[in-house]
Amino acid sequence: MAYLRCDVAILGAGVNGTSIAYELSKRGKKVLLIDKIVMGAGASGSCDDMILLQSKKPGILLEMAFKSLELFESLKDELPSDIEFETRGGTILIEDEEHLAIMEDFVASQNKYGLDVEIIDRKRLLQLQPLVAEDIIASTYSARDSQVNPMLLMKAFLLGARQKGMELLSRTRATSVERLNSGWRLLLDSGDSVETEVVVNAAGAWANDITKLIGFEVPITPRKGQVIVTEAIPPLGATNVWSAQYIVSKLKPQDAAKNASGGAAAQAPAERFGLGFAFTGTHNGNYLIGSTRENRGFDKSTDPEAIGLLSAQVERFFPVMSKINFIRTFAGLRPSTPDGYPFLGEIPGAPGFFIAAGHEGDGIALSPITALVMADLITGKKPKFPMETFDPGRFGGKAGL
């Protein structure tokens, strides 16, 4: 049983917890990072490696993704260990004329917002992806889509923060929170108690477990994404790949249902699992084949039906993949919010109690910018982005202490 003191206690050692820990340590704060399991035990350790700009709807999230990408470019040199950051570009495969029309509009709106993306014909696509299925008529291409190894990223944030005095407590959780005259006291189930000026809830899909301790409900729910990992193989093509289906289903749900890939028979399960195609090769040569978007509570299991759908889907876009073995499957619980925006800021009625959670599938990509805006808010600086969209109080309620 120990009595610990710090400036900032961060709950949750995922990609956002570790990035915020790193940024605040850099700014001279004494940080204590606490995880109920271990680093990366949640969604940040069960995801793919893509930093996508193309999938973002023009708006503040795309602006933040731009800034994040810039930050990654400097972090790769600044952090004490390699993060396997790479800019390979990304292609969204287009299956038919109807999707082509939708994607042309989408690309035009992204261009207006300053994103460098274009539609390329099948001939140019074949230069990037020579093994793509014969009936893919076109693709989008953005040279800026990038990737990073989430595990190495968390490790690097952690090592960097540690060099600046951060401490990590694994396998312990806060069981109660008490407001002090100045700051907060956390009681941990290890028996330790922590006195801190500031608390940051970075617990992802589990964030509500923590806000509940101060009587505040945050509408974050787990959304399961199942992913297949193949054996290591030589690169199939130059870019990361996903399908227009995914974007179309975001933009026009009714069109997506009509055109679900695999025909009418496959339609129902594909919808039930929220199937979308995402395909990326890692540094080690393993390919990640994703993914589903399912509301199944906190169940993290993978199941043969979903793995079957993902397998059929990768064969549909890359027939050569039928010869490849997969060695592992996993599922991650993405923290989703009712409006698709994360909660970034102070909890109403709880001065010094912050939240940075609810990024759903954008946690890795937005972790550098999340750390910057959170560190600004915590140290009393005005962030460079308007934060109203991310206000933790936007769905009402206030801490009941």
Added chain:
Amino acid sequence: MDEKKGPGDEKYICRCEEVTEAEIRDAIRAGARSVVEIKRWTRAGMGICQGRSCRRLVERILAEELKLKPEEIEISSFRQPVRPVSIKAMDE
């Protein structure tokens, strides 16, 4: 990290991902206390055999470094399908 070479530096524990004993000991010294943390830190056990060759060895190194009995080491997770399966076999 210690720059000087010691015994085990060149000894591969995870042959699939080419992870040496020294890298695993470094991970434990950096705070890893379970096979799953070592896996995330070094990739040991993440290759084609999915840890079937190295898991026991990693557990022994953990026990040694943490001065625990092997049975006190946290049981590691297994991911489906455990042995490689072809994509074709799954496509229904």
